[in-house]
Amino acid sequence: MPAAVSSGGSFEQPDAAQDGPLSLLSPEDRELVEHLRSGDERTFLSLVEKNHRAMVRAAMGFVASEAVAEEVVQEAWVGILQGLAKFEGRCPLRAWMFRILINCAKMRGGREARSVPFSALETEDAEGERRAVESFRPPDDPRWPGHWAKGPERWADERLADAEALVRIKAEIERLPPNQRQVITLRDIEDWDSAEVCEALGISEANQRVLLHRARTKVRQALAGWAAEVTP
Amino acid sequence: MSVARPEEIACRQLVELLTEFLEGALDEPTRTRVEQHLVWCPGCTEYLRQFRATIGASRRLAEDDLPDRVKENLLDAFRHWRHGS
Numbered sequence: 001m002p003a004a005v006s007s008g009g010s011f012e013q014p015d016a017a018q019d020g021p022l023s024l025l026s027p028e029d030r031e032l033v034e035h036l037r038s039g040d041e042r043t044f045l046s047l048v049e050k051n052h053r054a055m056v057r058a059a060m061g062f063v064a065s066e067a068v069a070e071e072v073v074q075e076a077w078v079g080i081l082q083g084l085a086k087f088e089g090r091c092p093l094r095a096w097m098f099r100i101l102i103n104c105a106k107m108r109g110g111r112e113a114r115s116v117p118f119s120a121l122e123t124e125d126a127e128g129e130r131r132a133v134e135s136f137r138p139p140d141d142p143r144w145p146g147h148w149a150k151g152p153e154r155w156a157d158e159r160l161a162d163a164e165a166l167v168r169i170k171a172e173i174e175r176l177p178p179n180q181r182q183v184i185t186l187r188d189i190e191d192w193d194s195a196e197v198c199e200a201l202g203i204s205e206a207n208q209r210v211l212l213h214r215a216r217t218k219v220r221q222a223l224a225g226w227a228a229e230v231t232p
Numbered sequence: 233m234s235v236a237r238p239e240e241i242a243c244r245q246l247v248e249l250l251t252e253f254l255e256g257a258l259d260e261p262t263r264t265r266v267e268q269h270l271v272w273c274p275g276c277t278e279y280l281r282q283f284r285a286t287i288g289a290s291r292r293l294a295e296d297d298l299p300d301r302v303k304e305n306l307l308d309a310f311r312h313w314r315h316g317s
Binding site: 039041044045048049052053054070074077078081082134136144145146147148151152154155157160165166169170173184188189190191194205209212213216217219220223224227 | 242243244245247248250251252255257273274275276278279281282283285286287288289290291292293294298302303305306307309310311313314
């Protein structure tokens with residue numbers, strides 16, 4: 001391993017690539033790659049455990065079913081292993097893996113376009129309507145323009161703790177357009193930080209926040225009617 | 233209670249700013265206006281609470297277990313790759 005790497009912060013230096021392969025990576029990622037290349041099964045399994053589900057969720061926006069998404073992710077893992085020898089570490093390992101995944105998913109999605117159910121192709125149009133539980137006053141309201149006409153009903157906290165909440169969240173995330181689904185999956189389910197998500201999906205921070213916000217708004221909305229306290 | 237002043241954020245705008253608010257991505261004056269609005273507006277305060285609860289609940293989806301079959305298949309692929317390379 002090149003000595004320059006241990007001086008710290010090498011991963012921000014623009015010319016660090018000259019220090020040798022993988023020198024741009026964080027020490028953790030570099031170790032992962034080295035272990036994988038040497039055929040370490042435990043490292044591979046822990047990478048699978050950490051990322052497989054997120055990959056399936058991210059792939060589902062492009063294909064017709066969870067079963068097909070599983071196949072796409074299998075394909076992506078093979079692609080990742082095949083690419084590993086040539087991986088230069090210009091971006092974090094996870095981000096690189098997700099780029100491969102999204103390429104596989106897009107290719108498969110293109111082949112299967114006709115079999116994708118209509119709901120998966122839905123775009124932003126319905127957004128306004130889906131906030132129907134609450135409503136705002138019109139912009140020309142004399143006293144409170146744009147303020148709540150009917151505010152959100154209080155949620156019963158115990159409902160959110162229920163398994164049913166997760167079923168509803170999952171179903172709503174599956175209905176989101178692919179880009180919103182990928183962002184909310186990585187940010188809110190998998191707890192990635194925003195820089196890494198931008199890197200993996202090739203989007204700007206601002207764009208990422210817009211997609212995340214739309215996705216969260218819809219998921220909150222999907223819970224709203226159901227989670228509200230029932231008044232006796 | 234007074235009539236809303238023009239520089240105030242309306243609830244309709246505030247709910248659109250919440251992700252930026254939570255990410256610390258708002259500029260200082262906007263962030264202050266959001267905070268001030270939340271002080272007096274129970275509707276938006278509840279909305280923010282629900283927004284956070286939604287994010288917290290989403291996080292719990294990461295907890296399902298991966299079936300052994302999936303792990304075995306992938307481990308096979310890994311071994312195959314090792315031997316093929």
